[in-house]
Amino acid sequence: MWVAARRSDLMGGYRYPRWLIVIGVAAWLLTLYLGWNSLSGIADLWQ
Numbered sequence: 192m193w194v195a196a197r198r199s200d201l202m203g204g205y206r207y208p209r210w211l212i213v214i215g216v217a218a219w220l221l222t223l224y225l226g227w228n229s230l231s232g233i234a235d236l237w238q
Contacts, residue, residue, distance in 0.1 A: 193215070196207040 193212065195201045196212060199206050
């Protein structure tokens with residue numbers, strides 16, 4: 192999806208704002224971090 196957002200020929204000449212891409216990447220990184228933190232302690236439940 193980010194590839195399509197960066198290529199204006201795929202979007203019919205529309206230029207996706209860079210600040211929205213930056214916010215999207217930051218949200219994705221936050222999701223990865225929070226997911227890792229929530230799953231890293233799951234092994235302790237069975238000990």
